[in-house]
Amino acid sequence: MRYLSHLAMTVTLALFLSTPTHAQNPPAVSYLDGTVALSAAPDHSMPPIGKLLVTAPLRPLSREGDWLRVSMQGWTQAGAERAIYAAPGIRVLHAVLSSSAVEMLVFSEQIADPDTAQLWTKTELQGWIKTPDLKPSLRDIWARAEPLFAQRCTACHQRRIPHHYTANQWTSHLKVMGPRTGLPKDDQFLIRAYLQYHAKDADRLARAAVQ
Numbered sequence: 748m749r750y751l752s753h754l755a756m757t758v759t760l761a762l763f764l765s766t767p768t769h770a771q772n773p774p775a776v777s778y779l780d781g782t783v784a785l786s787a788a789p790d791h792s793m794p795p796i797g798k799l800l801v802t803a804p805l806r807p808l809s810r811e812g813d814w815l816r817v818s819m820q821g822w823t824q825a826g827a828e829r830a831i832y833a834a835p836g837i838r839v840l841h842a843v844l845s846s847s848a849v850e851m852l853v854f855s856e857q858i859a860d861p862d863t864a865q866l867w868t869k870t871e872l873q874g875w876i877k878t879p880d881l882k883p884s885l886r887d888i889w890a891r892a893e894p895l896f897a898q899r900c901t902a903c904h905q906r907r908i909p910h911h912y913t914a915n916q917w918t919s920h921l922k923v924m925g926p927r928t929g930l931p932k933d934d935q936f937l938i939r940a941y942l943q944y945h946a947k948d949a950d951r952l953a954r955a956a957v958q
């Protein structure tokens with residue numbers, strides 16, 4: 748009997764400790780696997796206000812039917828707020844917006860990129876997306892990216908080494924090499940993101956990334 752009540756207490760304590768504390772912590776970030784249209788409201792009749800790209804780090808805020816309201820943090824270059832990137836000065840593209848969507852952005856801390864002196868602003872975006880494919884970690888997305896890179900980027904030359912180039916150099920290379928693969932745009936974005944997150948400056952990118 749004593750043993751049983753001790754057991755019951757242990758189980759109760761374990762349940763108490765494992766209860767999630769949503770009230771204090773913001774919802775965890777998931778990563779978008781694919782490209783989706785972004786809307787200002789959960790409504791099909793309204794035109795999209797932009798798109799979110801593969802690897803965009805999203806926090807779910809609320810749900811309505813198939814629609815999910817999400818928040819995303821990133822960085823924008825002062826004067827060019829329609830593109831949201833992963834880190835200041837590192838152009839890993841996470842969102843492309845219409846000019847009307849720029850009015851909905853929330854800006855905070857600003858820093859100067861030491862390499863270029865460009866001003867970058869921490870930026871939060873909120874909006875609605877429909878039935879997104881979200882993954883708990885970037886590794887789940889690389890499972891699809893790695894074979895694409897290995898197979899489609901070796902048709903004409905040897906496999907290039909991701910960390911021989913910076914993330915921004917991969918942006919330029921993919922402008923030329925992406926279309927040469929003949930793959931749909933979404934797959935070209937996926938290969939680009941994979942190479943950028945494994946680039947020479949991947950450490951800097953990881954440090955600036957949202958947890």
Ligand code: HEC
Nearest residue numbers: 896899900901902903904907920921923924925927928938
């Ligand atoms: C249809 C053929 C073809 C495919 C497919 C192709 N490449 Fe290339 N790539 C070339 C050629 C040709 C060059 C030589 C330079 C040039 O013509 O731009 C090259 C050069 C490069 C370079 C070196 C550029 C430099 O200046 O050092 C990189 C990096 C590269 N490719 C990456 C890739 C990646 C990544 C993919 C897949 C997304 C890819 N390539 C797919 C033909 C191709």
